[in-house]
Amino acid sequence: MSPQRLVIERLGNRGEGVAQLGARRVFVPYALAGETVAAEIDGEHARLVDIVEASPQRIAPICPHFAECGGCAVQTLRADAYAEWKRSLVETALANAGLALDVAPTVDAHGAGRRRVTFHARFDAGKARVGYMAARSHRIVEIEACPLLTPELRAALPAARAIAAILAPCGKPLDIAVTATLGGLDVELRGAGPLNDSETGALLAAADAHDLTRLTNHGKLIALRRAPQIKIGEATLTLPPGVFLQATQAGEETLAARVLSATAKAQNVADLFCGVGAFALRLARRAQVKAYDMDAGALAAMRAAAHATPGLRALEGVARDLFTRPLSASELNGFDAFVFDPPRAGAAAQAAEIARSDVPIVVAVSCHAQSFARDAAILLKGGYVIREITPLDQFRYAAHVEIVAVFEKTSGRKSAKRRLLG
Structure with missing residues (x-):
């Protein structure tokens, strides 16, 4: 060719x-x-x-694996142009949804680096290959280090290689998810299936050798040496296996700061798709919070952290599938403000109910520009106006962008604001 x-x-x-x-x-x-x-x-x-x-x-790339490893899409673009490209991803998605809205400059939220990573292991003749996927391929690119990871994950790759070597005889494609916690590395295995006694014993030894905080296989405990904990505001939370976290600590803190600022006067707040409570546990310092999610383990961890943290106001966690049973407008109207942070697919059904409500302040957080634009269009059609839209870059060099936007209700605003301020 x-x-x-x-x-x-x-x-x-x-x-x-x-x-x-x-x-x-x-x-x-x-x-x-x-x-x-x-x-x-x-x-x-x-x-x-x-x-x-x-x-x-x-400019020159920062990683020798760039253009072979599929983890990064854009490493060779000067910083100012790169930030503008990230902003354009949001502008383009909004324009494609028929929305002409101002988008603030991109905020860098990379911080010390990513605190969670998933390595892939594939096996050839009993030998493990461990690394990232090549672009548009299932081929493994073996790496020596990843410059995007927080220093606390420096030992993650050697641990992943040791685990893959133990499980090589099973020959199954394996994902090894590693999260940096206060006590060290928390590792969750996916793809290995049930383990035999020999494999379990070898993995126990590997957990000791690599000083892992916890090792689980599809959520089933293999080794627990210390509680895998993180800080969320003033709370200390023990992570359920494989639970969702924002990619970087800086990203979570930046998003939370904007959520807290936008809801500063609210006394009764709902947190939809709350996960382990990245927003709810911080909001509960000054407001009553009702938090909803379908992940019972995440809710239990959030409630336990709240109970152990002095000075928090009432924080209620409710198990509910907001995709199939979104909160209705009448349920939402009991709140002064709320935040929603759905998965990549967005929350069209929930957004439709939000649009019918008269809650004065809504904060939308999203990791997918297209679904955000669709949900934003629903809210705008329902009488909300945009106060601000800010792109955050916690997925450095990847074609992903985090978004936080503040919506304010226009119709019935006087009565809604009276409730908010009273």
């Missing part, structure tokens, strides 16, 4: 350079806007062969 010359017009939603070739678009990974490149084209996708004319915004 002979390379063809392409002119890159822009960066796409996945961080790939986008070129126009006749009537079709071609996506070129690792190419930047304004560059002329030589690429081997296969349908809509192409492989970058050479950079004929480089962008003045091109």
